[in-house]
Each structure stands twice: as structure tokens, then as C-alpha cells.
Amino acid sequence: MKRLRRNRERAVLFSRTRVRVRFSETDAMGVVWHGNYAKFFEDGRENFGREYGISYLQVLGAGYTVPVVELTCSYRKSLTFGEEIIVETGYVPSEAAKIQLVYALYRASDNELMASGTTVQVFLDKDGQLQLTAPDFYREWKRKWNII
């Protein structure tokens, strides 16, 4: 996952949020089921969105949806019930009409890196049409945060 590392280095805006592992998220191996990490990424993404003014509902208000078209996750250590995690979300600048984010999951008790990942989102307008150029609201958002 070279790309994951490369993207982490290029990220420019960050937010951090705390999430408690739910019992329902564990599996019969006694650890969090790997597919549930997408929920933690989403927690991080929404927290990032609230902090920087680009949350799902704000994007929707601007007339767009931003479906995830790519997701990667690299698992380093198992998460168990009772643990709390810090989800760090970073924004990766890009010329493309996309939102690229990187995620790092740390165990809150000792700051150990447990997992990391990436998502890529595209813009669809109200008719579900893929936007090949960045919507105006997104360009403005980038300007506001000095992202070139």
C-alpha cells in the first residue's frame, strides 16, 4: 500500500474524533470484524466534514451527493470490545473532481496505530450525473482552506 503512505504524506487538513468500539462490531474471533472499519472511517469523515464545513448534509445542501468509489484499508492490530479509538482524517489535495481522504485509527489508551486507509469520493448532481469538473461550491471550499 505505497499509495496509502504517499497520500498520508500529502494530506493537508486533519481532524480527530473519538469512537468507542461496540460489542455488535466484534466477531467470533473476539475482535472487531474487519468490514466494520468502514464505519470508523465514516465517523472520521463526518467529523472532518463538520469541522471543515463539508459534511454529507452540507454537500447535499449544495445539490450534490458524494458516493465512495474507492476504499482501501490496511489492518495492523486487532481492535477489541471496550477499547476507544481515535480516528484521524486527513484531506489529500488533488486537481480532480474528487474528495480524497486518508484515515489513521489509533487506540486511545496508548496511541498505537491500529489501522489506516483511504477513500475516494466523486460528485453526482441531483440527476445522478457524474461531475467531471469540480462543482463551484467545492472550488470555493478549497479556496477557503488555501488548498491549491
Add this chain to the structure above:
Amino acid sequence: MKRLRRNRERAVLFSRTRVRVRFSETDAMGVVWHGNYAKFFEDGRENFGREYGISYLQVLGAGYTVPVVELTCSYRKSLTFGEEIIVETGYVPSEAAKIQLVYALYRASDNELMASGTTVQVFLDKDGQLQLTAPDFYREWKRKWNII
């Protein structure tokens, strides 16, 4: 759960479908997480709907949605990964503008009853208005299946 027993005795239409337990549905106790049984009930409900012509998409086509307003589940034995279950769904006749269903979950290997439950659904029209009398399509559906 006297009501559950009473409802089972009154049920008149039945359907059966087979479901395989997913690994992601287990929890750290090594068994299926209790909240996931609602998925098995929904599998049963949809199978019943397809068999008797009252599936979610058919109801939607008639102009209504049928949200669940009550759910009960009684757990007898734990389900584990690798097992297959039979979901038996029965229709409980009622004068009310409601769909009342009962569910029984059997382990496929030995027909052991693992859990049972009930749901009650109401009818909302396209504006989200609760229907106090049964919609026409539902009355017709009942007549078709000789439900008084």
C-alpha cells in the same frame, strides 16, 4: 411472551426460506449477535412477500411504505457461524390497518427452534401519512388469500 404464542396459533399463511449465518453476524461471544435476528426476520418477511405478492417493492408500487412499528424477539438457543437456518414467516389476520407477522427460526440441520418473534407494520402513503384504514390494495390482497 404470551402474545407471541397467541399470534403463532392464529397465523394463516406461511412461507419458509433458508438463510446462511454470516461470519460478520457473529459477536465476541462466538454466536450470532442478538440484534442481527432482525435481518433474518426481514429475510423471512421478504420471502413471504415474494411468495404471496406483498413484497416491499410491490407495496411501494401500490403507493405505500410499511415501516415496522413493533418488533419482539425471543431467543432460545444460540446460532453459530457455519449454520444454516430456516426462517418460517406466518401472517396473523387482523381487522386493523396493519401487517402482523410471526417468525420462527429453525436450525436447518436438526429443525431445532432457535428463536421466534413478531413484527407489526403500518401503512404510510407517499406523504408519510399514517393510514387509519386498510388501503384498497391490501383489502384486495386479503380477499385474494381468503383472509377475513
Add this chain to the structure above:
Amino acid sequence: MKRLRRNRERAVLFSRTRVRVRFSETDAMGVVWHGNYAKFFEDGRENFGREYGISYLQVLGAGYTVPVVELTCSYRKSLTFGEEIIVETGYVPSEAAKIQLVYALYRASDNELMASGTTVQVFLDKDGQLQLTAPDFYREWKRKWNII
């Protein structure tokens, strides 16, 4: 659901916790999928456990597991993405070797009651044997909180 009301009136210990609805918890009707309320109940149950010293991990430490054997949920209003809810969990005293809890879900913004429910849990020892009398640690716990 008379029993739900009756149990609410009899509850003696309460805890409250705040939960944010996840996007992944919504369904194609645009509201939280009904089966996901079991997760909110579990959030409430764990919060109650941490507050009163009877969390899942503490029970496990005493040598027992406490599987849910009965769950009911009554849905009043739909929850949507972006909302925060307050889960209120109450303990219903009982002679039996059981943990009976009642739950009320309020929308945080206006304190509207959105849903309510109950769970019953039993005690299994390390060999998975059902305990017909209350384990010692549970009797002590009840004494500590003046529950007769």
C-alpha cells in the same frame, strides 16, 4: 405493549447517554433501519453498566456472560441521519436470575420520544450453563444499589 409501560414504571436506576446516528445505519426509506435500534439499546446498556458497575466486561470478570433472551422495541417516530439521540436505560427489579432493562430513545434536539423497548438477559457460567438462581456478584450488586 402494556408490559413495556409497566416495566418503565417499575424501573429504579437510570442512566442517559448520547448517540449520534450513523449514515450506515439509515436505509433506503431515508431513516434509521429498525433493526439498528438494538445497537442504541446496547449503547444504553453499556453506559448503564459503566455507570453502575455492571458492564459486560465486569460481568465477564465475575465469570458470567449475560446473553439477551428477549428483546422488544416499539417505534414511534423515525430517526434520520444527522440527528443525535439520548438513550435512557432503566433497571427493572425482579426476583428472577435475570437482568431486565427498559430503554427510551429521545431526539436530543427537542426531547421527543422516538422509540422505547426492553431486554431480558440471563446468566450463563463459563461452561454455558444457565443459572437458575442469581449469582453472588449480582446479589451483592443489588444490595449495593438498595434493590430488593
Add this chain to the structure above:
Amino acid sequence: MKRLRRNRERAVLFSRTRVRVRFSETDAMGVVWHGNYAKFFEDGRENFGREYGISYLQVLGAGYTVPVVELTCSYRKSLTFGEEIIVETGYVPSEAAKIQLVYALYRASDNELMASGTTVQVFLDKDGQLQLTAPDFYREWKRKWNII
């Protein structure tokens, strides 16, 4: 996702299984929530395992667990409730002590490619120790299927 394409070309064993989208798997955008694709991959993986004799329970019987340490998913078209999908799972040969699989999700009605992805699994022994060389049972399994 060049690696995804490269891995698909190198895959040597394939299995196909049919999965019906659950209503609970949709989200408020009206389509399957992106994180749920990991469940479809797991359905494919288990089906592959049953077909080629390397299912989760068989691996467990040999004394190992095989946690997922890497997952990627590339989303092409949205899945909606009521659709059935074909999950095609392929095995990617490798010298390493790993199980590398590729997945392709096709809509059953028209064989359209909806999504594709990869997982990498490692071997842990009963003490949770990472195996740096392939366990004997895995070498035998590879020989049996003529994988060099």
C-alpha cells in the same frame, strides 16, 4: 487500482455464488452502503472456501485463523434493494504466507460489473502468532490444486 487489475489477471481458481441484496444493507442514498460490500466479499470468500476446501472452519480445524490484513474495493455502479448479485472470487498465487483473493461483483440480471476488490489474509496460530512461512496444511492445499 492497477494492482487490482494485475491481481485479477493472475488469479487461477474461481468460484461464483449468488447473493440477494438485503433492505438493511441500503442507506439513505437508496443504494447499498459502501461498507457492506465487505459482506459480499466474505460471502464470496466462504463460497470459494467451501468449493476448494479452505473455508474458515476448515482453516480453524487445521489450527489457524486467517484475519484480513488488507482490503480494497472499487465501486463502479450502485446496487439497489431487490437486486441479486453474482460474487466471483479468484485465488491469486503468491510465494508469501498469505491468502490473496480478488472479487468481482456482477448484477445477476444483466451481468454488469458493479464492483471489484481484493483481500489479503495472513495466518495466525492458536497463540495468535503471525506465521512467516506457509503452514503445512496450506502448502498441501496448494499442491492439491497445482498452485506453484
